[in-house]
Each structure stands twice: as C-alpha cells, then as structure tokens.
Amino acid sequence: MRFDTVRETDPAVADALDAERERQNDTLAMIASENHASPAVMEAQGSALTNKYAEGYPGERYYGGCAHADEVEELAIERATELWGADHVNVQPHSGSQANMGVYLALLEPGDRILSLDLTHGGHLSHGHPANFAGQIYDVEQYEVDPETGYVDYEGLAATAETFDPDIVVSGYSAYPREVDFERIQAVADDVGAYHLADIAHITGLVAAGVHESPVGVADAVTGSTHKTIRSGRGGIIMCDEEHADAVDKAVFPGTQGGPLMHNVAGKAVGFAEALDPAFDAYAEQTVANARALADQLQARGLDLVSGGTDTHLVLVDLRPSHPDTTGKEVETALEDAGIVLNANTVPGETRSAFNPSGIRAGTPALTTRGFTESACREVADLIADVVDAPHDEAVVRAVSERVDELTDEYTLYD
Template sequence: MHVPPIPHLTAADPELARLVEGEAQRQHDKLRMIASENYVSEAVLEASGTVLTNKYSEGYAAKRYYEGQQFVDQIETLAIERAKSLFGVDHANVQPYSGSPANLAVYLAFLNPGDTVLGMSLPMGGHLTHGWSVSATGKWFNSVSYGVSRETGLIDFDEVRDLARRERPKVIFAGGTAIPRTIDFAAFAEIAHEVGAVLAADIAHIAGLIAGGAHPTPVGHADVITTTTHKTLRGPRGAMILSTEEHAKAIDRAVFPGLQGGPHNHTTAGIAVALREAAQPDFRDYAAQVVANAKALAAALVERGFDLISGGTDNHLILADLTSKGIGGKPAAKALDRAGIELNYNTVPYDTRKPFDPSGIRLGTPALTTRGLTEAQMPQVAVWMDEAVTAAVKEDDGTLDRIAGEVHDLLASYPMPGYKA
C-alpha cells in the first residue's frame, strides 16, 4: 500500500489509483539499480504533495509578481539557506524544474548563441545538455567534446587541455551520467582558468555523495555548480544551481525570467526537507554505504567475468561492457528486469553498437542502500546478474523467473519508504 495512503485519489479516480499502487508495489518488489534513481522519505513525499501546488510565485522572495507569498517566501528561503549550508556555497537557486533546465540556465547566464562550450561526449559518459548534437545545447552553441582514455576508461585531461587551448571555450562542463570514477575538479579548474573559461560542475549524480563526504566537492574549484535534487541526494524531482556571489545575479536572471515562470512550490518544499535530511549525521553513513556497496558489487562482478569500464568504481555507479558475455545491453537489461533487477542499457566508451542497442549496462547502488542492503548482499546480487545475463543468451525464461522470486524474497526483509506491505 502506498504511504501516505491515497483514499481521496482512490475514490475520485480508482483507475489512476490502481496504477499508482501498482507502481509502489513494483518499486518495492524490484531490486532497483538504475544509478539515477532512489527512494525519497515519507516526509519528502508529504511535503511534495501539499496545498503549495495551488500557489503561483513568479520571481524571488520579497520580489514576486503575485500577492500572498508570506509562507512561500519562507519555504524557498529555507531551502536556499539549507543548500548554502550543506554545500558551503555563497548562493543557491532552488527553482530549476530539473537538471536540464538548470544546465540551460548556465548557457543563458554565460554564453551567446554560437559561443563555444566544452563538455564530455555523451557516449563517453557525458550528458545531453553538455553540448551533444541532438540537444538544444548542441544546436545553438559551438560544442566541442572530450572523452576518456581507451586504455584506462578515465577522463583524458591531456585531451581536455589541448581542446581548451585550441577552441577557447567560454564554458567547460565537468561531470556526466556514466562516470564511475572520482571527478578531479581541481584539474578541470586549472584548465578552465588557463583559458579564461567558466567551469560548470554538473554533480547531479554525486550531489548526495558530496554532501555526505563520500566524494570531493567542486566548491572552491567550479564557478557554478548544477545538480538535480533526486538521485543520491534523495529529494524530489527538481534541481539547484549553486554559485559564488559573483555569479548569483546572472544565474538568477537566467532561471527567471530567462527560462522559467513560476517555480513549483511543492517541489521546493520537498527539496527543503531533503536538504535537512542530508545535513543529519546518519546521511554521512548512508553516502559511505552507497560507495561501499558499489565497490563490493563491482568486485563481485569482476570475479564473475564482467568487463567494467575503468575496472571498477569510486562512487555509486558501475558501467559494464557485455560484449564478452555475448549479448548487447538492451536485451540484457530487459532480461534482468524480468529477473527482478532494474537497471538500464547504456553506451560504453568507443562503443561500436548503436545508442538504442549499445554494448553496455549502467547500474548503481543508491536505492538498494536506502532499503538497507550492505556489502554482505552484493556477491549474491552479482550471482543473480550473471545468471540472468547467461539465461538471456540461452533464452531461458525459467531461470529469470526463478531469480525474480529470490529477489522478491530478499527484499521482503528490507522496508521501502513510501510503501507498506
């Protein structure tokens, strides 16, 4: 059953209520290992579903275009102050609707159409909004991409430096969606300063790890920092932009009125709750456990013959090339889902297959760590993954169904926030 209960939705729209309840049970029964997903607390769920959704609030605290902002101003200010305190920054904007709009605000703040931006190539582990060709950021700006070493799977800083010196970008993005190793923000900052570029750190995947002390912070290195508020931070689906005081006005103007109208106040409230939770001592334990689980799982997968990009992980994320297993990422991901293990197919560096049928899978440990799993369960997870991939090659649905039952039995002992069995 969904928690908090949804009796009014059930009465008003039973069809939709059944779908919501079905999704809640699915999230409970699956070993959720999509690296960008997590479970929010019931407090975040409650804050995200209040009467705050009724209120329009264009502008910023004390400078709104609508009356009746006495409480909304306080809520947004609370979220801002908590973000500044948690990450140790001068300024925070908590209004971006999600990570892509937050990154677009960086472009609007510092670039004109046609200016050059340097970001990580999407197939190498970057994000669409770091200048990839199919994104507006790749269509409106002159995008140049860096990648990783073919030998090590690590970011090639010689390439980054050479490209920056030759192309003279106005903005350099550090971060991405499939980077399993620690990001050296100091190295990026050195290059950005040399060429006079703004360094934008996209920490969407690792914000919770940074808040919990499990990954080095870009603060003091990056001029501006963007992040989603879900993923490892365990907040609602929103975003923040953190910056030095020098860039505060440009960022705020870019978000509103540059890109957005009124913020989603109910989301802002959920962000405020998540930031308070992330400031508690037990969140540091959580962040450390996320990394410990990922390292334990990576080691167990390597033992079973999986080819991991860069050989392992330093954070929450694992990227595996399944070529040696005789299967592509897409059929493997579908088979694993049937086996009760939810992850996504993903391109790997220098992939020879197409993006919608790539060689790899991407997985992570944030959600299973929230459920309470530890290093002790990771070898069994690796066994299940190996058996499921082998079963997929053999088209052995019986084995997949057997694994799904075993996964279900394991997870019955680990409560899920937002669901009561």
C-alpha cells in the first residue's frame, strides 16, 4: 500500500502513515483487541464512500444518491446474518461501545439497573464504569470472577442479581480468557426478569467460526466489534431478534448517531465475505490453538495466568506471584522496545492502579494473521518471559529485538 497522493499534498501525514505501516510490519502485534485487516478491507475503507452521507437505512434514506450505499449496507447485513444466524442485524454502529449504547437506549430508561462484570476482573468501560456514559446514566452493580479459579463466579452472579434486581445483565468481556456460558447467564436474567446483553466484541470472529459458544438466539441482544477477531472494517454491530429490531434501529439512528460511516460499512461487508470463506474457520481455530500454546509456554516459564490458561484468543498474566516488584507497565514498555506490542492490564484483586497495573494481556489474532503457528507462539512466549525476567536489562531487550526482527522477516505482513 502506497501513499503517493498523500505525499504530494501532505508529506507530514504521508511520513506518519509510512512509519505506521513499517511499525506494523516490524513488530509483533499482541494487543488482544487488534488485528491486521486485509488489503481488500483497507481499500474498501479508503473508498469514495467516505464522501457519502446516508442517514437512515437502505431504502429509507434522508438524502439522495444512496443507491450504491444501500447495496453495500445490504451486503454487509446479508453476510452478517449468514455468519452469526441473527434475525436482525444493524451494521451502522461506529464502535463496539456505541453498539452497547444503542442497546441500552433501545431497552432501558435512564436510571435503570445494569449488572456487569467488574472492569478489573475483565469487564469493559461501556458496561457501566463510572467514567463512562453507562455508569453516569444507569445504576450499575458488578459481579466478579472467582478469586480461586479466575472463572466467572456464576453463583455469585445469580446471588447478586437476586438482590440487585437488574433491568439488564451484561455478559461478554475484554480481558477474560475463558469461554462464556451464555445460556447460564440467560437463565439468571430470566429468573430476575432482566434483559441479557452479550457483548462479544473480542470473540466476534471466534463465534462466527464456531470455536466459541454463540449467544445469538440466546441473549436478547448481541453486540460486537468488527475489527478484532473477525478482521473486518473497523466498527461495531448489533444483533437481535425481530421483537427488538425497530427499537435497536431507532436507537442507533437517530438515537445515538447521525450518518453512518459508509466506508467502514464497506470494510465490514468485505471482511464478512472473507469470514464466510472456510479458510476463516481454520484461522479462528489456529488463533485459539496459538493462544493455548502461548499460555502453556508462559506457564512453563513460571508466569501465573489468570484462570490457569485460556479457551480464547488471549492470555492474562498476573505478575504478582512470580515478579511481585515488576509492574505491567514496566513490562509493556520493555516489550515495546523489543518489538512486541501488548498492553498492561488490571487483574482480579488488583492491588495497583489501572494506569500501572499488575498484569499484562496478550493476544494471538494478529500473529495468526501473519501465519504464526503453535511452535512460533511458544517461542514468542519465551521472548516475553525473557523480558519479564529482566525488563531493565538492555542486553536482554536487544537480543529479543533481534529475534523479533527475524520473525517479522519470516512472517511477512504488508509488502
């Protein structure tokens, strides 16, 4: 991908774009919420649809000239419906958080009660953190993972639901490495007369490929991101049954958004088509296999994993048992210097702050897109462990960086 036209008009931005492409080529992306979109998806997102306002929905726009925008959005909807088996799909949300906002607006009133997983236990800001709109508009109570096992405490969730009497129960998480029992959470919601929102932002692709249980047809509404494990155009999606379709559509437009980002919808359509190819199922299976290999080798190197492993695309390392004086931020910084990009993350029972937490989160979606298999991911685990053991040793960081250079040359990304 070249930026010749940008360079002619804005060399400063062209330099930044070139540098970012090189950064992605030359580093290992292990932030669990990141992936590498195909050139086709990126081309669609850089298309002439960036110029088009298309407020409304296909066949019911508030502007003229939307015939081709309608075609693209209808393709995205049809492909999403096939991928996830939903009755109704809205592909317009600009992000997973805005998809959540759309569901709240469709199903709740201000001041209603949300029951969701605590952020430090793997939840998400948009599930009710006080710094987020959800925590400011709604009354929020939170459940936790079992401190002994690291798995969601389903019995504790049920007990909290009984006393709190929520209007909606939120499942689906941003730093939880185990498969979610959506049917069990649906039963809790049913028992207390609450809606159930399943936020599959991180596992959208795993659910589409059938390597993780699907909440579609179980929960009242399902939201997701479209640029993580599904590897499509950047944005969000809402899926629901026909009962809630009108309310959801009105909540997205005009409730929370104006014109949809039609170039992103085009990227979603292209990515969904790629995910319908049987090769995507193999990709998703390999992503999970790679995460398990990564987890096994990190444990072999003496690192503690929340829940003791993973069923998904990510691992969550608690540094306190093995490296009590080392923070996640220290490790994140040292690893980035070595060419491995992941993020510091809170862990259950966090004793530090969210800005300088006790854990690190690592994912395998982007590595798998590059072609990594289990053996390569085990080697990456060793490289990570080397840096965790000596984050301030320049010789160690330099040696890891040299090996990362070899791996990125071997597993090429963008020409």
